[in-house]
Amino acid sequence: MFDELFTISTLIGILHSCVRLATPYLFASLGETFGQRSGVLNLGVDGIMLMGAFFAFYVVFEGHNLWVGVLAAIAIGVMMGLLKAFVSVTMQSLQGISGIGLYLFGLGLSSLLFKTLIGSVEGVSGFRQLAIPFLSDIPGLGHILFNHNALVYLAYLMVPVSWFVINRTTLGLKIRAVGHNPEAADTLGVSVNGVRYTTMMIGGALAAVAGASLSIGLQNVFQENMTNGLGFIAVALVYFGSWRTIGVLGGSLLFSLVNALQLWVQALAIPVPSEIAVMMPYIMTIVVLAFTARQIQKPAALARSYERGE
C-alpha cells in the first residue's frame, strides 16, 4: 500500500498539490508580514479575504474580466486595510480585539452582500491552468512548478518582491524601523502612522487577493465563510516564518505539503485513519513552532500603539 505513495507520479502529484495549496497562504501571510514588521497585528485577515473573495467573484459573475475581479479585490482590500489602520493606528484601539472586529465585519458583510446580490451558490469560469511554454515541459518539475493558474505564479512572484521591498527599499527600512522602535523612527522624521497606514493597505490588498485566489482561481465559486479560518492560519505562518518572507514561504509550503500528503494518503487508500491524516498539518505546525520559538526575533513594537510624547 505504502509503495503507491512513493511512485514518481504520486510524488509529482503531491508536490503539485502543495504548490497550489500554498497560494492563498502566501498572499495573506506576506501581506500580514508587512503589517507586523511595522508593528501592527491584524487578526482581521480572514475577514478581508472573505471580502476580497466576494468582490472578485461578484465582478466576474457580472461578466467582467478576471483581472478586473482581482483589481476589485485589491480595492476592497485597501479599504479594509484603511479601516483597520484607522481603528488601530489613529484611534489606537487594542490591535487584537479590533482585528477580531474586522474579521467579524468582513464575515458578516460578505455574507450579507452575497445573499443580497447573488442569493445562491453559483459558479464562474475562473483563471484557467496556464502552462508556461518550455518550462512546463521539464519532466516532473515542469508539472509541479509551471502548470498552474496565473494567481499561483503571482503568489510566488510576491515572495521576492516582498523581500525586496522590506529589505532593499527606503519604504522597507522605514517599515522595519517603525516596527522595532517607533519613537526613534519618529525622531528621525519618519511618519509612524503614515508607514503603518501604508502597510495596512498593502496587507489588506494582499489578503483580498488571497481571497480572490480562492473564489476565481482555485474553486471558482463563492460561499459564505468560504475561507474557513484560513486567514488565521496565515497569521500563524508569519510567526512560523519568523517575520521573514523566506520563512513565510517555507511555512506555507510545509503546511500545504502536509495537507497535500494527507489528501493523497487517503485517496490512495493507504491505511492511515482519516482522523490522523487530517490532523497532520496542525501537528506539524505545532512541532515546528515549538522548535523555532527560541530563534524568533519579533518586531519589538508589535501590537503596540504609538502616540507621540508617551
Next chain:
Amino acid sequence: MLIRIRISMLIFLLLFAGCGGGDEEDGEVDAEGAPFRVAIVMPSSTTDIAWSQSMFDSLTAVQAEMGGEDALSIAYSEGMFRVTDASAAIRDYAAEGFDLVIAHGAQYGNSVFEVASDFTETSFAWGTSSDTGAERGIENVFAYGAVANEGGYVNGVVAAMLSENDVIGVIGPVAGDAKLYIDGFVRGVTDVKPDAQVNISYTGSFSDTTLAAEAAHVHIQAGADVLTGSAQQVVGAIGVANENGVAWLGTQSDQISLGPDVVVTNQIYNWANVITDMIAKIEAGELGGTAYKLTFANDGLRLEFNDSIEIADEVKEAARAAIEDIKSGVVDPVLLEDDE
C-alpha cells in the same frame, strides 16, 4: 486614549449592526389568525446547497403551499456550528413562544432535550436522529433523518456506469457523519462493477471548501473520472469538477446551478412531508414522539437528473430500476445502523 478606544469600538459596533445577517423573521404575528410559527437553527447557511439548504427549501415550499407568511412564519439562525451558540438560540426561540423549534443537526441533541424539558408546551424537532427522548419521558420532541444510503446506492450505480476509467472519487467531510451515504455509494458501484476502485478521502471539516477542492484535484490526478461528496464543503469540489469536465453526483440539495455541465444527478432531501406532518400533529395536540425517515418509498428522497446535459438512456433506466428495487426491497443498500 480611552475615548479613542471607545470611539473605535463604537465604529465596529455600528458596522456590525448593518450586517448582522442570519436571524430574520418572515411574517407578522397577530392575535387573530396568527400564523403557525416555526424557528430553525442550522449549522451552516441557508444557501449551502447541502444539508441546511435542503431543510430551508422544504420549509419555504411548505410555507408557499400553506398560503404564505400569513399561514406559516419562519425564523432562522444559520451558521450555528458552535453548539453553545445553537443552544442559546434554541432556548431563545422556545422562550419567544414558537410553535415548533427545529434544531437541524445531530450535534444539537443534548441542547434540544435540555430545553424541551423546560418548555413542555413547545414542540421541538432534531436530526439526524431517531431518538425522540421517549425513553427519558420527554414527549415534545420529534426526530428525523434521511436514509441517505438509498440515494448513495443509486448514485453509485450511476457512477459505475459513467466511469470509463473505473476509478471514482468520494470527498467526505468527517468520517462517520457521511458514512451512510458513502457506504451506500460504494455498494452501488461494486454491484455494477465489482472491480471498480472507489477512492475515499475526508477533509475533516464540513466547511473547508479549499481542502475539498484540492481533494477533487487529487482524485482526478489519481485517475477518477466521476466524483461525489457531501456537506457544504462540496462547492469547492464541484468547481474543480466543472473546470476539469469530470462528472459530479450530488446529494442533499440541488447542486446543478454550480456545475450545469457536470452535475449528472442529485439525491434531494425533501423534508416537506415531514414538516407538514409535524405541523398537523402539533395542531392536533401531539407535540412529539415520532421519528421520521426520508426514503424513496415515502418520497422523502428524490433522484433528479440534470436535464440540460445528455445522459444515456441506459444510465437513467438503471437508476430508475435501482430505485424501484430499493422500494420493493429487492435491493437492500443497508449496511448500516439507523443514523447518518
